[in-house]
Amino acid sequence: MTQVTHAGEPDQHTGGGLSNRLNWLRAGVLGANDGIVSVAGIVLGVAAATADRGTILTAGVAGLLAGALSMAAGEYVSVSTQRDSEKALLAKEKWELRTMPDAELRELAEIYQEKGLPPALAMEVAEALTKHDALRAHAEVELGIDPDDLTNPWQAVAASAVSFVIGALLPLLVIMLPSPIRAPLCFGAVLVALAITGAISARLGGARIARATVRTVAGGALAMAVTYGVGHLLGVTL
Template sequence: MTSDHGSPGSASEHGAEPHGGALSSKLNWLRAGVLGANDGIVSVAGLVVGVAAATTDRGPILTAGLAGLAAGAVSMALGEYVSVSTQRDTERALLAKERVELATIPDAELDELAALYEAKGLSPATARTVAEELTAHDAFAAHAEVELGIDPDELTDPWQAAGASAVSFTVGAILPMLAILLPPATARIPVTFVAVLVALAITGSLSARLGGADRPRAIVRVVIGGALAMAVTYGIGQLLGVAGV
């Protein structure tokens, strides 16, 4: 078993900078939060714009927005909980297997660790020395990090992930609800379109920055997607409103 991924790591006792893995983990959380907010913006904006196109009554618009917010937040939280729980179970199984291998075939595991460091560019002698020293210090942690790319002390909490997803979706969903409910009836849809597209441009820029992607392309992609979603639901609302459904 080999992996190129680094472990999350942690700051040292003397206040050193976090390891690259820890920074990567934090960036992943931030990206997930931005994407969750983006989902909340687009999902609820589509709902409220569609209903607002069919009626000027605030009651149905508010009901649709709250229902979309609640359903979306629960769905995001549940999906994240299941996903992270599955990942955590897999990581625990891999770690348990590694413990057994270290207890039953320690020499083979030492050879494997040395080979992994040699594959990273160290000379055979240096790789062997590093493997022996790390094994003497903490064989399990060394193999978990280099072989599996897992920090045994930093496994993701599924409840924390679920809560973060629900909160980020809710925060994103609040914007289109305020934009559609606060202005007068004649300005609701234009104001919501502008507010949502500006918010999507911001989330697109943030996600691109965190992911190291091209900003203009990310912004255009997310703004066009949001605009299409609102245009489609607006058209449906108009048709249903005219039909009196």
């Protein structure tokens, strides 16, 4: 019989469809964050080594394309694996409903009892839902899965790849400004963008916004400082 673990317990406040939308929205925010940091590190490192704008642009565009494709591939593999797991869980639930319907009915009633319903009412609800659509009732309550709205890997691919490109364009465009202080401008613009993505990511995940924002900004600043320092050393050496 399917056991409900704490990690797999469905969200009592959101349905499967909303959960999936939040998943690809989080993928988009993380993609933008990665695009900002990755390309900022590349262009700042190259800018520290050379003032040639063509070289900087080439490196930045190459990093943008490579990063976007890498993000898309990674998301596709990850989310496809999740979708396969959801299908396997649904198949198992179908088998249990077919081979042990009485035990599954009691299990569903027990879940509603745990949610606060009296035993008689819990059984009545379980019977009504089982009669209407047994698989959906068990899938949503036990697994947190909407059988008609499984995780879509292509949504995650599009969200992460597009958001990576959008995030990467910020440092790439700023570093190409005809300004003697373009590196500091790029550094500052990236920190502001990271503060925004960090706050959005924390809000979507229900974490403390201040802590998540500081962590995101500090990590990005460290990455840019290291790549700029390495680029400067290589530029002086070469």
